[in-house]
Amino acid sequence: MNEFKEQIAIVTGAASGIGSALAHKLLKEGAIVALLDINGAALKTEFKSYAAKAKLFPIDITKQVLVNKAIEAIVAEFGKVDILINCAGITGATNVFSHDVSSEDLHKVFELNFMSSFYITKAVLPHMMKLRYGRILHLASVAGKEGNAGMLAYSASKAAVIGMTKVQGKEYAETGITVNALAPAVIRTALVDAMPLNQVKYMIDKIPMKRCGTLEEAVNLSMYIVSKENSFTTGFTFDLTGGRATY
Template sequence: MNTFENQVAVITGAASGLGLVIAHKLLYEGARIGLLDLNEQALNDEFVGNPEQEERIGVDVTDEQRVAQAVARVAERFGKIDILINCAGITGATNIKSHEVDTANLQKVFNINFMASFYTAKAVLPYMLQNNYGRILHVASIAGKEGNAGMLAYSASKAAVIGMAKVQGKEYAETGITVNALAPAVIQTPLVDAMPEAQVKYMTDKIPMKRCGTLEEAANMAAFIVSPENSFVTGFTFDLSGGRATY
């Protein structure tokens, strides 16, 4: 398959979970990719055999200056940037009521889930505008639509991500650039594996299919959203919820 031949992507959180699976899918389909993750060693462990298609960059995505430098490095190596997929994210402390939320933890979750996505979009958009083409996907969560009790920081930060996709989708609608969000329910990832069992059960019980989504299901949808074929949808939040959300 060569859906993404001659396309250049930037993917955050590329060393694990959804970012890792999406990156491998796009590489298989011909993309050249800037792989961004805080864990540079994990990037080197997970990506072997395609050096001509990969630019691996260990970077703290909450550092705006370093994000801009990383994006510039990808653009310099491959000549352009067509795609941005923001997968980096954390849940923060969970199973805790709002009056007990630690402010520092909430700020950390917002910095990684929202601010980092803003920084990467801010950095790639000038490159996309040069070519009047781009696909940006912010990975949000069904929690950003409905709010999960015990997950104030995560739910609110993902709601902010959805709001950003709506705004950016409108702002760049006439430029050939689309900006969308993806709102999964529970996907079986290391992030979910690390959550308290009670919190995972609370979320899974809300899903009519009564199961977690798979990384492959999420990667397939993400790949479609950032493909050239998806050209008339922008500012939209795609559900991946096993029937939990139908709006």
Template sequence: MKRYENQVAAITGGATGLGKAIAQRFAEEGAKLALIDFNDELLEKTKAEFEAAGYEVLTCQGDISSEASVNAAFDKIEATYGQLDVMVNSAGIVGPTKINFADVDLADFEKVNAVNLTGSFLTAKAAVKIMEKRNYGRILLIASIAGKEGNAGMTCYSTSKAGVIGLVKAAGKEYAETGITINGLAPAVIRTAFIETIPDDQVKYMTDKIPMKRCGTLDEVTGICAYICSPEAAFNTGYTFDISGGRATY
């Protein structure tokens, strides 16, 4: 399938993990890529790998919690390609785990929300300003099952992802009469390098809540992302899709 031929897709956190996998799926379906990531070294490594596979790739080193950094990245994308059709905000951090919220430092709480929630707001805002010039676009913000149900011991993360879901609901309604859709995706545990940063017993706690009793795979996530961000999904907006192995059925 070539659903993204002649389209430009920007992916934050695109140098590694889930973001990289999503970017590869879009490129396989014909998209030109713009990868945004904090890690410049990994960005260039991924760019070389993708270009060797024949994909067109622009890289933008940036911090999604900084408005100036986000705006610079999206200005570069527009100046290079002249358009933006898809934006997936996949960048995020876990923050403190296995700790009661009363023992969480305010600085840690603010840092996680700055990246996960403020970063979603800033990237969506920058993307929509480019997309509305052509009255077409697909914005996908990666939330989490933790944002729907809350994970004990992960208050910072759960709170930030609940905020992302609220952002999707409101922003999706605001642009519902345009050609721009704004949706979310709430994964349960997906087997990526991201999960390796979480203690094993915390991962087990989360996995045990999944009726399928397993982690999701990258292929499963990229498949649903490819649909949400395609022209086919024109009647979906303001919605946070589930990919949780049956854990969330609402």
């Protein structure tokens, strides 16, 4: 316990799913966590027991101005950022062939899945560079590696996240900052529960273990990625696919 004591962490998409699970774990391990999510009511409900250790930012993180203000407020209060975990994401329309994908849906998915991660990372990196330490984790997906049929917007946005991870890992490799991604297959969350059953079956059928991953499994691997112990891996996309992607 208290592995992350006195560290300042930022988690996006913290109101539900993997983001919420990771935020809870960091708080229990002693970190002070800034929680960013557009769903302010859910943030209050999820983290009311942590009092001052949980800093709530109910904002639309696709708006760069709001992101910059939030990061400025965090640094003004705590003087640093040690950890950034970009978890916010949506699938957009699924079970849709590419010729039927709407431009509006594609833009919406990219704004949250890719652009918000870019905005927040851009704002945080200068502060980590001053500290000469940082751990950044982008939540990607196996869909970004392989492409899921019927999920063009989601797959393409997560491929962009993986590309960003590779670039940033190289750019900041000598600064004490690591930048990595996590590529899950199907993790049982509300996001997955809202998808069409045939889309979920399609994805599970591709997993050699023939099951969804659990939130606990996602949290365990993520905690290593953002820990001090992960000091010689950067620009890498960690697999969490039950054997689907072994490369």
